[in-house]
Amino acid sequence: MCRKIDCVLCGKPTWKGCGQHIESALEGIGEEDRCSNWLFGESCRSLTKQGIAPDGSCLFASIGFLTTGGTLPDNSCHELREECAGHILAQPSVFTELLLGKPLEDYLTFIRSPHEYGGENEIRILAELRNVNICVVSCVPFQPVYALTYSPPAGTAETSIYILYNGQHYDAIVGGGLARNIYAFAAADVKEEEAKLLALEFKTAREAELKTRIRKRIQCSCGTIVENAAAFQVHCETVEHDADFAYDCLEIEVVEEVASASDD
Numbered sequence: 001m002c003r004k005i006d007c008v009l010c011g012k013p014t015w016k017g018c019g020q021h022i023e024s025a026l027e028g029i030g031e032e033d034r035c036s037n038w039l040f041g042e043s044c045r046s047l048t049k050q051g052i053a054p055d056g057s058c059l060f061a062s063i064g065f066l067t068t069g070g071t072l073p074d075n076s077c078h079e080l081r082e083e084c085a086g087h088i089l090a091q092p093s094v095f096t097e098l099l100l101g102k103p104l105e106d107y108l109t110f111i112r113s114p115h116e117y118g119g120e121n122e123i124r125i126l127a128e129l130r131n132v133n134i135c136v137v138s139c140v141p142f143q144p145v146y147a148l149t150y151s152p153p154a155g156t157a158e159t160s161i162y163i164l165y166n167g168q169h170y171d172a173i174v175g176g177g178l179a180r181n182i183y184a185f186a187a188a189d190v191k192e193e194e195a196k197l198l199a200l201e202f203k204t205a206r207e208a209e210l211k212t213r214i215r216k217r218i219q220c221s222c223g224t225i226v227e228n229a230a231a232f233q234v235h236c237e238t239v240e241h242d243a244d245f246a247y248d249c250l251e252i253e254v255v256e257e258v259a260s261a262s263d264d
Contacts, residue, residue, distance in 0.1 A: 005205070007035035009197060014038045016205055047191060047198050049164055050172040056115035057081075058170040059122060059163075065172050066161040066183045067130050081111050084118070084125045095121075120150075128152045133160035133187055139199035140167035141206045147192045147199075159184040162195045164202065173198065214253050221248040 002017030002025040014035035015025045022041070026034060052058045052065065057077040064076040085108050088095040092104065100107040100121065110116050127134045127150040135149040151157055161184050162173035173195055175182030185191055218232045219225045222241055226232050232249055 002041075003208075004029075007037075010035055012036075012038075015041050017041070046175055047162070047173050047194050048176075049198065049202065050174045052169075052171050054169050056113075056117060059118035062163045062170045062172040063123075063126050063130070063134065063161070066163075066174070067132060070174070070181070070183045077114065080122075080126060081114075081118075083129055084122050085111055087125050087129060123150045127157070131157050132184065133157045135160055135162045135192055135195065136165050136170075137162060137173070137192075137195045137199045138165050138167075139203040139206070140165070141203055141210055143167075145196050145199045145203060147196055149192070158187050160187050160189075160191070161185075162191060164195075164199060166202070166206065212255050215256055217252050217254045219250045219252045221246065221250075225252070225254065 002015045002019065002021040004013050004025045005016050006012065007014050012033060012035040013026055013029050014037065015022050017025065019041065022038075026038065031038070050065070052061045055061075060077040060080040061072060064080055065072045068076070088100070088104070088107070088111075095104075097103050102110065111118070111122070123134050123136065126132075131152050133149055133151045135147055137147045138145060149160070164171045164173050172183075175185065175191070217225050217227060218229065220232060220235060222239075222245070224235055224239070226235050236247055
């Protein structure tokens with residue numbers, strides 16, 4: 001399904017969804033009154049999310065993708081993990097068990113596993129090793145949008161990259177709008193506020209998804225919708241139908257509002 005949303009930059013209507021019901025979602029809104037990027041279902045912004053595979057190495061893949069000009073050669077994530085491990089091994093007095101959250105040997109096993117997620121320690125290390133500012137922008141549902149920038153200790157980075165974090169997964173943020181051809185920005189060309197608007201857009205869309213749920217229901221041929229087979233039987237026994245009623249029913253899907261994101 002597609003639904004109408006407002007572009008977070010220009011405020012004009014655009015859409016989100018499967019792309020098969022665009023005109024229904026924007027019914028009654030002339031093309032001249034729509035967001036300039038409405039055909040693509042994106043806001044008229046210069047930053048765009050570049051999806052990264054959710055395989056446990058999304059942080060390393062995001063950083064590798066953005067620092068190599070939009071490519072991700074084989075073993076890139078493994079190499080970044082090894083860079084982190086080597087950096088920590090070289091400074092045992094700095095990276096203590098308290099900082100790592102576990103004994104050194106346990107951490108090395110952890111960080112070298114392709115299915116274990118990286119976090120703040122690894123971001124700091126890779127910012128230093130790659131000499132790049134890494135701005136992580138949070139779009140966690142039902143929490144404020146914010147950005148944290150990790151810079152090399154010497155403050156010598158000439159470029160910045162931006163990463164989107166939803167509480168469980170990292171994606172790359174690229175520039176150039178729909179062309180998606182800018183992966184690192186000059187450090188002086190700060191994109192934090194625009195990246196936060198992008199995060200707000202994805203956060204808002206995810207919250208809308210979490211506030212609804214799809215339930216299986218049974219619809220009687222008379223049009224009444226009931227919860228399950230037992231309720232359909234009660235309906236048929238207690239509600240008067242026409243003489244030609246055949247006790248037919250269909251299983252349908254119903255979108256319901258939920259009281260909260262945790263409501264089952």
